[in-house]
Amino acid sequence: MAGGHRAQWKGFLKFSEVSCGVALYTAASTSERITFHTINRLTGNRVNRVFIDSETEDPVPKEAQTKGFEIENGRYIIIDPEEVAAAIPESNKTLEIEAFIPCADVDDVYFDKPYYLTPDKMGGDAFAALRDGMKKSKVVAIARTVLFRRMRTVLIRPHGKGLIATTLNYDYEVRSSAKAFEEMPKMKIVGEMLDLAKHIISTKKGEFDPATFDDRYEAAVAELVKAKIEGKALPKRKEVKVSKPNDLLAALRESARMVKAAESKPKRTAANANAGSSRDKARRASGKSAAAPAAQRKAS
Amino acid sequence: MPRPYWKGYLKLSLVTCPVAMSPATSDSEKVRFHTLNRETGNRVVSQYVDSVTGKPVKDENEAKGYARGENDYVILTDDDLDSVALDTVKTIDIDKFVPAESIEWVYLEKPHYLMPDDPVGHEAFAVIRDAMASDKVVGVSKLVIGRRERAVVLEPRGEGIVLWTLRFGDEVRPEESYFEGIDEEADPELIPLVQQLIKQKTSRWSSDMVSDPIQESLLKIIAEKKRALKPAKKAAKGKPDATQGSNVVNIMDALKKSVAAELKSSKAR
Numbered sequence: 001m002a003g004g005h006r007a008q009w010k011g012f013l014k015f016s017e018v019s020c021g022v023a024l025y026t027a028a029s030t031s032e033r034i035t036f037h038t039i040n041r042l043t044g045n046r047v048n049r050v051f052i053d054s055e056t057e058d059p060v061p062k063e064a065q066t067k068g069f070e071i072e073n074g075r076y077i078i079i080d081p082e083e084v085a086a087a088i089p090e091s092n093k094t095l096e097i098e099a100f101i102p103c104a105d106v107d108d109v110y111f112d113k114p115y116y117l118t119p120d121k122m123g124g125d126a127f128a129a130l131r132d133g134m135k136k137s138k139v140v141a142i143a144r145t146v147l148f149r150r151m152r153t154v155l156i157r158p159h160g161k162g163l164i165a166t167t168l169n170y171d172y173e174v175r176s177s178a179k180a181f182e183e184m185p186k187m188k189i190v191g192e193m194l195d196l197a198k199h200i201i202s203t204k205k206g207e208f209d210p211a212t213f214d215d216r217y218e219a220a221v222a223e224l225v226k227a228k229i230e231g232k233a234l235p236k237r238k239e240v241k242v243s244k245p246n247d248l249l250a251a252l253r254e255s256a257r258m259v260k261a262a263e264s265k266p267k268r269t270a271a272n273a274n275a276g277s278s279r280d281k282a283r284r285a286s287g288k289s290a291a292a293p294a295a296q297r298k299a300s
Numbered sequence: 301m302p303r304p305y306w307k308g309y310l311k312l313s314l315v316t317c318p319v320a321m322s323p324a325t326s327d328s329e330k331v332r333f334h335t336l337n338r339e340t341g342n343r344v345v346s347q348y349v350d351s352v353t354g355k356p357v358k359d360e361n362e363a364k365g366y367a368r369g370e371n372d373y374v375i376l377t378d379d380d381l382d383s384v385a386l387d388t389v390k391t392i393d394i395d396k397f398v399p400a401e402s403i404e405w406v407y408l409e410k411p412h413y414l415m416p417d418d419p420v421g422h423e424a425f426a427v428i429r430d431a432m433a434s435d436k437v438v439g440v441s442k443l444v445i446g447r448r449e450r451a452v453v454l455e456p457r458g459e460g461i462v463l464w465t466l467r468f469g470d471e472v473r474p475e476e477s478y479f480e481g482i483d484e485e486a487d488p489e490l491i492p493l494v495q496q497l498i499k500q501k502t503s504r505w506s507s508d509m510v511s512d513p514i515q516e517s518l519l520k521i522i523a524e525k526k527r528a529l530k531p532a533k534k535a536a537k538g539k540p541d542a543t544q545g546s547n548v549v550n551i552m553d554a555l556k557k558s559v560a561a562e563l564k565s566s567k568a569r
Contacts, residue, residue: 005477005478007305014454015497015501015558016497016501016554016555016557016558016559016562017554017555017557017558017561018551018554018555018558020353025478026473027406027473027478028406028467028471028472028473029471029473030471031470033412033446033447033469034447034448035368035447036364036365036366037364037365037366037373038362038363038364038365039362039363039364039365039373039375040348040350040357040361040362041360041362041363041375042361043350043352043353044373044375045350045351045352045353046351046365046371046373047348047349047350047351047357047362048348048349048350048351049346049347049348050346050347050348050349050391051335051344051345051346051347051520052344052345052346052347053340053342053343053344054342054343054344054345055335055340055342055456056340056342060337060344063459063497064337064338064339065335065336065337065338066335066336066337066338067333067334067335067336067345068333068334068335068336068341068343069332069333069334069462069522070334070541071522071526076334076336076341076342077522077526078336078338078341078526079522079525083521084333085520086523087468087514087517087518087548088514089513089514092390096507097501099500099501099502099503100498100502100503101503101504101505102502103503105505107505107506108408109324109325109411109462110409110510111405111411114405114406116473116475116478116479118479118481118482119302119480119482124384124482124483125483125486125487125490125551127482128467128483128485128486128487128542128550129486129487129490129491129493129494129551129555130483130484130494132333132486132494133494133497133498134489134494134498135489136491136495137495137498137499137502139498139502142509150512150514151512151513151514151549153509153510156469157405159406159475160475160479161479161480161482161483162475162478162479164405168510169325169412169510169512170330170511170512170515171507171508171510171511171512172323172329172330172420172512172515173323173326173327173330174324174510175324175325175326175413176505177324177457177460177462178458180322180324180415180460181413181415181459181460181487182411182456184375184415184416184459184460185422185459185492187422187423187426187459188430188458188489189426189427189430189431191429193427193455194427194430194431194434196313197427197428197430198431198434198435199311199429200311200312200313200431201397201431201432201435201437202435203306203396204325204394204395204396204397205396205398205437206396206397206398207398208396208398208402208403208440208451210404210407210451210466210468210469210472211469212469213442213450213466213468213469214465215448215449215450215468216449217384217386217387217444217447217449217532218371220384220385220386220449221366221376221384222327223384223385223526224376224380224381224384224385225366225368225374225376225381227373228361228376228380229374229419233370234380234383235365235383235385236383236387237382237383237390240309240312240390240391241312242309242315242316242317242318242418242420242421243314243316243421243424243472244420245420245422245423245424248315248423248424248427251313251314251315251424252314252315252506253555255312255314255315256312256313258314259313265414269462288384292518292527293349299413
């Protein structure tokens with residue numbers, strides 16, 4: 001199963017008395033981004049990293065390095081790796097479903113990494129029954145197990161013919177939105193302003209497929225480097241004009257008018273025209289960057 | 301409130317307001333181990349040395365270099381990088397709206413909280429937020445973040461906006477090849493039983509579901525050490541359940557048993 005991919009984890013998915021063999025496969029990886037090298041400004045040479053004692057400043061060889069925990073400013077206690085290992089419960093290789101929660105209850109800010117969850121060996125029937133039951137009941141499942149040397153909670157949900165298990169961040173890693181926004185003054189927009197904004201939105205409704213999105217950053221940096229080598233002045237960013245409270249209604253009216261005008265003679269709105277021109281710039285940049293050396297993917 | 305790590309502008313057509321953004325997640329509370337020198341007990345820190353002269357390099361002399369050839373670097377300052385010719389370095393211009401729920405979860409990369417950065421933009425921010433909320437749409441835009449230009453999705457939430465960076469197409473593996481061998485349909489007789497079981501085990505979301513027992517054990521070990529007593533004994537953990545259900549042959553029987561067991565335990569409560 002799973003077309004010859006290598007599983008990250010194999011074990012069992014268990015709900016109450018039912019269990020089935022399953023495998024987890026990485027669903028998302030991180031692709032490379034442009035990297036820079038760290039350079040000594042004075043000599044133009046690259047730098048190397050060495051590890052030294054913070055007090056004696058002598059180099060510390062690998063075998064003399066150990067792990068420790070800071071108990072107060074500058075005071076550390078040494079913790080043996082074996083002690084850390086002993087704190088990790090033995091894995092029972094079972095993703096045990098502890099609860100089902102309504103889809104509407106899911107707080108997605110906890111999401112960490114997605115994995116494809118598929119039946120392994122003989123687990124197909126129970127797997128499909130669980131998948132379709134969850135789909136019909138509009139719930140997701142919360143399960144726990146030792147995964148990659150940590151006790152992880154995963155959120156499991158039906159996705160097409162399979163399941164997706166997303167690892168969740170721990171409670172202490174997530175700041176709730178309620179907390180983050182609590183100091184903002186309450187403000188509710190009604191009336192003409194809301195109607196104008198909704199009208200503008202209605203003209204920009206569409207579909208979006210993230211798979212088709214392109215990163216223009218690397219090409220734009222190549223362009224910047226070229227300008228710098230040629231000694232050209234780097235372009236200064238345009239000052240952004242902020243809408244003042246007094247002008248807000250006027251700005252909304254003007255936006256809505258532009259939208260109307262654009263509708264009567266089809267073609268892009270002003271906002272899109274703006275986005276379009278920078279896209280053209282990037283295209284030019286990527287064209288030129290082909291000539292520039294492209295040894296940018298090495299680690300810095 | 302953590303220090304915002306990005307400041308810029310939110311824009312819808314001609315409406316623009318200053319905004320600040322900070323990540324919704326952080327590992328600052330995570331038990332963090334440092335590397336120590338076993339001989340002295342001091343911290344081990346990293347230091348940069350010049351690869352040719354071997355001399356230490358001061359922080360202020362470290363610069364970002366773009367390789368234009370072998371051992372030939374163009375130094376880029378932060379100001380240089382800031383003037384890269386993309387409006388998306390500083391401005392989140394929402395140029396598209398899509399139904400809320402229409403963005404696949406696998407594309408969600410990292411959540412951030414976006415809020416007005418100056419009272420002057422408060423109302424403009426609220427207009428954009430409330431119009432999205434009342435239309436049940438999310439905004440789609442792009443933003444340069446972490447040396448990449450990413451697609452981002454803006455979702456009104458409470459008084460603020462949650463901004464998700466999205467993964468790129470080549471970062472999400474095509475699901476078809478993973479799911480190809482799976483049965484399309486389940487045995488219809490099993491589904492009502494599964495649904496009954498789901499009903500019995502359904503509860504509300506709680507952050508207790510994402511506690512970290514291993515971190516708690518580590519904190520205990522540290523606390524014990526701190527009391528400067530003898531070395532800590534192994535943290536006694538309950539023996540993990542060794543039973544394995546791999547031999548469950550008849551799913552129907554197991555489901556029935558489960559439903560009965562759940563009923564009993566819910567009565568006992």
